[in-house]
Amino acid sequence: MDQVDFLELYAGAAPATGVTTWLVDVLRAAIAGGSLPAGARLPATRVLAAELGLSRGVVVEAYQRLTDEGLLSGRAGAGTVVIAPASAPAPKESRPRDTSGMWLPLPPSAGVELDLSPGVPDLSAFPRAAWLRAERIVLAGASNADLGYGDPRGSPRLRGELAGWLARTRGVRASADDLIVTGGVAQALALLSQSLRARGVSAVAVEDPGSRGTREELAHWGLQTVPIPVDDQGIRVDDLDAAGLQTVLLTPAHQFPTGVVLSPARRRALLDRPALQDGSGLIIEDDYDAEHRYDRAPVAALQGSGPELVAYAGSVSKSLAPGMRLGWLIAPRRLHAELVTAKHASDLGNPALPQLVFAHLLAGGDYERHLRTVRRRQRARRDALLRGLAEHLPSARVEGVAAGLHLLITLPGAGDDTELARRIERTGVRVHPLSWHRLLDGPPGLVIGYAALPPDRLLEAARRIGRALGRREHRAR
16 A cells, blocks of 8 residues: 555564554554645555454554544445644644633643643544534524524523423522523633623632633733632632631632542532522632543532522533534523623624534434443543552652543652753643642642543653653652
8 A cells, every 4th residue: 555655554564562552653643744634545444454463453453542542534335534644843822722712821841742731631532423413413403593692591492401300410499580691611710700800899819829821811801819728628618707708719619739538528518508508709610521430420509509699600611622612501590681691792692503412412312322322431541540640759749630631640859849840841742730829838749631542652751741850850869
């Protein structure tokens, strides 16, 4: 085959062991270097296996790994085609995103091969076929009115499906009329910030450590963020009371970035605060990765215990793709009308077609099936990263592994975690230092996302992290 000749692949070139990884690396390098450009068709698995003297299973597995990375696409009758270039060095102005979708100011780097920034989902898992089928069905049945401006709260069909799904999976108590469809959690925070400012609120308590992007979002809308420490039971309510703040933003089901679950006692203490009971305070609940639970039953949303005390926000950014810009906000009824007015003024409503398609996926069970598939993939990726860290960094303490798309590691005597992250980046791996997500002093650590890379690449990343930390520890001794 031309591609085989061009890549100078030949029978006997494969190593005695690690054949699949070798083939994956060769093909990935060819895609990154342009030898296999987007649109190029790869040989059939049987043909390439015969050319290289390998079993067909090796080639099938190699193609599947690259498909999982979003580099290849295989369709019946169309063969296997290159659909995207492999990861290239980031341009100097590019910066990865935080969990809220806000840009983070990272130093430029021309050598990042394995980006383990937290908050990046598995974009290769987007259910393209199911979405396309649903889109065709929706378009065939949509009325002219469905494609008009419509209700600024969002499609009634989607709001109805979401209300049922959130009640069933997250314990949320809301009707379709209570929901506002938003352009992700970022827009939900923008709407809430405007409402709070109009009511005279100037400061909001936030978890520390916590999402840097969320702090930046609130600051953009004129709200001061006051850090409240998080411990192994979640936010410290006594410190919150001492700060005298009536409004707080939380990630109670899987705290970012520590992975801590807000304890039952802290949940009760939060909901019993006088400022909430008299209506002057508010809890903002960011349920940012609720769908990703592996080793424990999901923790119900805080909103279900106090619908008139909590503004609940979620999105499909971690389950489908952040580029969908599709989320939801459920706020206490006293805020609902002004939030709808602000939503209408900001954009006249979200795009109609994605809402109708998502409603169809929810109604037919396709979204649930997609989530089950994604959970299996992410569990395998998490387990691979944990195995790699256990082998190459046995001294690390790993936290937050039961859920989500990232984990936190801390190391005794690690020192400056920003310098540590730079050292790791020089090996081609990007992670976040925990200090980027802190305002208060605290122990150093590394926040590591695992959703965007397949298991073999995560094992390689763990090896490089161990190598970087091993050099540091050797010098310290």
